[in-house]
Amino acid sequence: MFEFKWKKVGVIAALSLSFVAAGCSQEGNESEGGASKSVSEELEYTITGIEPGAGQTETNEKALAEYESLAGWEQETSSSAAMLTSLEKTIDNEEPIIVAAWSPHYKFAKWDLKYLEDPKGIFGEAEYITTIVRHGLKDEMPEAYTLFDRFHWELADMEAALLKAQEMDFDFEVVAQEWVEENQEIVAEWTEGVEPVDGTSLHLASTAWDTELFSANVAKLVFEQLGYNVKLSVVDPSVLFEAISTGDADGSLSPWMPATHGAFYGEYEGQFEDLGENLSGAKIGLAVPTYMEIDSIEDLEPKE
Ligand code: PBE
Secondary structure, eight states, X not given: OOOOOHXXXXXXXXXXXXXXXXXXXXXXXXXXXXXXXXXXXXXXXXXXXXXXXXXXXXXXXXXXXXXXXXXXOEEXXXXXXXXXXXXXXXXXXXXXXXXXXXXXXXXHHHSOEEEOBOTTOTTOSOEEEEEEEOTTHHHHOHHHHHHHHHOOOOHHHHHHHHHHHHHTTXXXXXXXXXXHHHTHHHHHHHHTTOOOOSSOEEEXXXXXXXXXXXXXXXHHHHHHHTTOEEEEEEOOHHHHHHHHHHTSSOEESOOEETTTSHHHHHHHTTSSEEEEEEEEEEEEEEEEETTSOOOBGGGSOOOO
């Protein structure tokens, strides 16, 4: 299993995006005949997606397959950082864009965005983030199991932490450190009655999106406070489910359900234990800047 620094990935993604952006200048919104182009035409029937391995990338493909209005459309995948760079540039120029979006995420605080209505319910109503642990953890590491079971964030707290991270160059170790210092009451509730351990190894798996990097780094600190020696692996969702199912990793606070990671969850169901949600009120979908006049996925036009 590999580990990597998110910041580095962000920089590489942003660099590769600037090549793409330099290579293709936006066309004006007049077609050759002089008639106004439709939004769909201006978008070149393309949705700006994120990582190929993201749960949402699959869900977007499902939407492309099931909406007649999206027939012939494509999803351009790259990375979340590249998507955000594109979004920022496009908004600066007041041009149209449709992005893979999810919340909680700072993009909704930073820019005026709206989710497109999804009458077919492909993206589901609301998502929650759940905690999963490997089979056997309860008997072998009951203290760790109790902590995994107790971790929980209020949506507003999570949103505040993500905004802060954005201002702090996404240094989630520091953001988590500060959150733990400022929220000792919550940490005390989580750790109440849990016996400290003496250097027991614990392997935490996380995906690389902001919410999860925050919760995983907080969990790591809390486990460390109790004497655990924590290894944190940041991996793709498919690898994460596999790692918990094989027992390679002990637990994770990362899966988004029911829509985002439902397929991975189903594939490994029965091979891990689900301890229930650690955050509710999440959402995924397709979003556009509010200056765009469309409101629904069905307002788009299929490619001829
Ligand atoms: N996300 C954010 C992830 C999970 C968290 C929605 C981009 C995904 O699609 O896998």
